[in-house]
Structure formats: C-alpha cells, structure tokens
Amino acid sequence: MISTFSSAQDVARQLHDAHETFKEKTLTHRRFKHHDIVPLLNALSAPLSISQVGESLEKRAIYQVKAGTGQTNVLLWSQMHGDEATATMALFDIFKFLQAKNDGFDELRQAILTNTTLYFVPMLNPDGAERFQRRTATDIDMNRDALRLQTPEGAILKNLQQTLKPLVGFNLHDQNPRYSVGKTGKQAVVSFLATAYDEDRNINDVRQRSMQLIVGMNRVLQQFIPGQIARFDDEFEPRAFGDNIQKWGTTLVLIESGGYKGDSEKMAIRRLNFVAILSALKEIADGSYKQENTAEQVIAQYQAIPENGRPLFDVLIRNATVIREGRPVIVDVGINRNEVNDNTARTFSYKSQIEDIGDLSTFFGIDEIDATGLTLTPVYQHTDTLDSVSDLAKLDLPALRREGILAFPVRKAPNDTFLVQPVHLLNEGTLPANPLELEQIPTFLLMKDKQVRYRFVNGFWEENPNGLQNGVID
Numbered sequence: 001m002i003s004t005f006s007s008a009q010d011v012a013r014q015l016h017d018a019h020e021t022f023k024e025k026t027l028t029h030r031r032f033k034h035h036d037i038v039p040l041l042n043a044l045s046a047p048l049s050i051s052q053v054g055e056s057l058e059k060r061a062i063y064q065v066k067a068g069t070g071q072t073n074v075l076l077w078s079q080m081h082g083d084e085a086t087a088t089m090a091l092f093d094i095f096k097f098l099q100a101k102n103d104g105f106d107e108l109r110q111a112i113l114t115n116t117t118l119y120f121v122p123m124l125n126p127d128g129a130e131r132f133q134r135r136t137a138t139d140i141d142m143n144r145d146a147l148r149l150q151t152p153e154g155a156i157l158k159n160l161q162q163t164l165k166p167l168v169g170f171n172l173h174d175q176n177p178r179y180s181v182g183k184t185g186k187q188a189v190v191s192f193l194a195t196a197y198d199e200d201r202n203i204n205d206v207r208q209r210s211m212q213l214i215v216g217m218n219r220v221l222q223q224f225i226p227g228q229i230a231r232f233d234d235e236f237e238p239r240a241f242g243d244n245i246q247k248w249g250t251t252l253v254l255i256e257s258g259g260y261k262g263d264s265e266k267m268a269i270r271r272l273n274f275v276a277i278l279s280a281l282k283e284i285a286d287g288s289y290k291q292e293n294t295a296e297q298v299i300a301q302y303q304a305i306p307e308n309g310r311p312l313f314d315v316l317i318r319n320a321t322v323i324r325e326g327r328p329v330i331v332d333v334g335i336n337r338n339e340v341n342d343n344t345a346r347t348f349s350y351k352s353q354i355e356d357i358g359d360l361s362t363f364f365g366i367d368e369i370d371a372t373g374l375t376l377t378p379v380y381q382h383t384d385t386l387d388s389v390s391d392l393a394k395l396d397l398p399a400l401r402r403e404g405i406l407a408f409p410v411r412k413a414p415n416d417t418f419l420v421q422p423v424h425l426l427n428e429g430t431l432p433a434n435p436l437e438l439e440q441i442p443t444f445l446l447m448k449d450k451q452v453r454y455r456f457v458n459g460f461w462e463e464n465p466n467g468l469q470n471g472v473i474d
Helices: 005-022 034-042 086-099 106-115 126-131 152-164 205-221 241-247 267-286 295-303 389-394 397-402
Strands: 048-055 061-067 072-078 116-121 168-174 190-193 229-231 251-257 312-324 327-341 348-358 364-370 375-377 386-388 405-412 424-426 444-448 451-457 471-473
Touching: 005 086, 005 205, 005 267, 034 061, 034 086, 034 126, 048 086, 048 152, 061 086, 061 152, 072 086, 072 152, 072 267, 086 106, 086 116, 086 168, 086 251, 086 267, 106 116, 106 267, 116 152, 116 267, 152 241, 168 241, 168 267, 190 205, 190 267, 205 229, 205 241, 205 251, 205 267, 205 295, 241 251, 251 267, 312 348, 386 389, 389 405, 397 405
Parallel strands: 072 116, 072 168, 168 251, 190 229, 312 364, 312 375, 386 405, 405 424, 424 471
Antiparallel strands: 048 061, 061 116, 190 251, 312 327, 327 348, 375 444, 444 451
C-alpha cells in the first residue's frame, strides 16, 4: 500500500501520464447535455452500479453511480452549476479507471474499492446543463439553496448527505478563468477550499480533514502546474451547500477548475481533476492524509496556498499611445473575451470588450503586448458596402488586412453576431473615429509611424499565439 509523500507524487505522475487511456472519448467539449451522458451511464459495468436518485424540475433523471464496498462513504457531485462541466468529464474518466484492470494500477484501485464506498452524482443540474447556464430551471442558484431547498436538485443533494453521512464530500466546480494566484499574475488553474462552517471560520476535526486532503492534492499537482494553484476565499456563506455540509459533519473539499492558457475546452484541467481526485481517494482509503503533521502545521500549509486574486485581463496592452485633443496620452488597455452560447448552447463564440483604460500597471494579462512606441488608431473601413456576408468571399481579405482594412459595411447582416472570418462587419453606421472607449468592441490598429504592427478585431490579433479568433457583426 502506498502511503509516503514521495510515492504519492509518483502515483500522481503515473495517473497523469496514463490519463489518455482512461479518457472518455465521447466527451470532447464542455457543452454536452444530459442525453449525452445517459448512454455512458447505462454502459457502466462492475464494479460500478447506477441508480436514479431523483429528477430535476424539468423531469430529467438525476443519477448516482456507486462503487466500492468499504466502510468509509465518500460523496462526489459535479455540475451543481450547469455551465461548470470540467469535473463531470473527469468523473467519467474515473469511472473508466475503476472498471479497468491489469494495467499497473490494480493495487491502487483495489485499495480504493475495498476501503471506501463511493457515491458519484455526475450532473446534479441537468436543466442548467441543457442551457449551459449556472442556475437551475427555477432561476435559483442551487449553491445558495441549502437552507430553503426550493430546488428539487438541492433537496436531492441534502438527502444524499443526510442519509449516506459520508466522511468526505467533494464539491466540484469551475471558476472564472481570470482568477490569478494571489498577486503573481499567474492564472489559477485549480483552486481549493476547505469551507468554513461558521462566521468565525473555526477549525474542528471535520474541517481540518479538508485541509489535510487539500494539502496533499496541492503537493501532487504542483509538479504539473507549479505556482498555479490557489485557495478560494473562505468567508462563511450561510446559504451555500459547501459551508452547510461542513457544518452537518461531512468533511467538504471544494475543487474549482479555473483557466489554463490555450485550453479553452479545459481538457488539461480535466486531467488534473482526474489526478487530484484519485490522489485524494487514495489518501482517504489508506488513511495517509492523517500523516500531514500536527494540526498547526496542516493549517499553516493550507493557508500558505495563495488566495485567489482577480487582477487578470484576457489581453493587456501596455504603454500604448492614443491621441486626445491633439496630444499623445500613454495608456494601458485591458480587454476581456466573453463566451456567448449559440442558440443550442452547443458551441460558443467570443464577444470581447474593453474593460479598463489607464494605468493598469498593477494588473496582468493572460496575453500581454508591450505597445511602447506604438499608436492605437482606428482600423480602415472598406470603401464599398457589401450586399451580404457572402460577398466577403469575393475580396482578397489577407491583402486588405495587411493594409489595415478590417471593417466592412454590409446591407444584409445575418441574425448571428459572429463570423468565422477575422473581420468586423458594420451592420449600422461606421466604427467610431475614437476606437478606445470602455465597453466598446476592441477593433483597432497598433501602428509604428505608418506601419501596422498589430491588427485587432473583436479583441483578437492576427499573431495571437493561441490561434483563437472570430469576427463580429456590430
């Protein structure tokens, strides 16, 4: 049985490297629906079993997957918020792991299944998942419904906690990808929280166990994302399930999947969830979390994890020159790209806006551009008005882009507001002569004398290292 810290990290590395073997291949994006996972659940086999534990407001079945025969009950739930699907994918990968054999992990698998009984709820808010929205069909945030229990989904969760009385509960979420690790400017890829159970944020044995498990998960994940793990603020929220479940006697571990540069569908963070959860289940199964030194040392190690900060923009342009009333002004420009669901909530496009202008030297960008010596100016507008979007195919867009011509008036704009091509269609009027205003779509040029250095359309530039971009109709 593996119990030392060094071997725990070795096992985590082996799980990380083997993840592709266990990855549920049908889940390739975050916006999957309830009817996508039902066949996967029905296909599960021993040592897993499936049962229905209730249904959502809109009558979608809510399922529980059970595994193991041990005396220690563990409850894990994901997609309490319908648009937070990263951990759901990881749970299906864990299901595949638990069903496998003769792969070098049999000892770990057997330890977990023999010493614990696991109860998984892989999509607690299927109505929210259908719309890819945070709230349930009642428009209530389920994670603020632990007291009134007005959502059927919240009532199901409380009933599971009260009847199973698990030693540990894993509350699995996604968080804003712009959270940073403290004030470092590094993106918080994963954040943890040992929720408080009272206003004074006291620490009893139940909450201390949360900290012990989090300290262990932090240790094993640091080898994959050094310096990119944070700790969520532990201010007591009396309406929240995490805080109340901790108060009701179940050790609560909250895992937040944040952002990872170039990983818009969170496949890398999915793998980290897989590793973190299995590493914690190992520690519960073999009791190795209890080796986390004294209570004072555990608390200190937990609190040494930096708190989440929020000084990140998706793009931060530093030291750009703009002309105001004939005089040059040096400004920084903070841009955020916001996901907008399509009509089926299956895919999404980005609509960007200028979030802040001025001295942003205390902030960071996930992507940054040093625009020292560059002047921010309007893009050039095509002289002809297009009849429709299809007319773009008749133009030499690369040549026009080189000249800084990025805006195109159009008579018949489609209902959609987004384009595959990196251009800005003008449905009404023209682009403002001053291209830099708060909440404006960031379409502009950065120029050195008369030479175009950067071409921005909808917050993306041509040389964007992540390869992301989509045009916009305004």
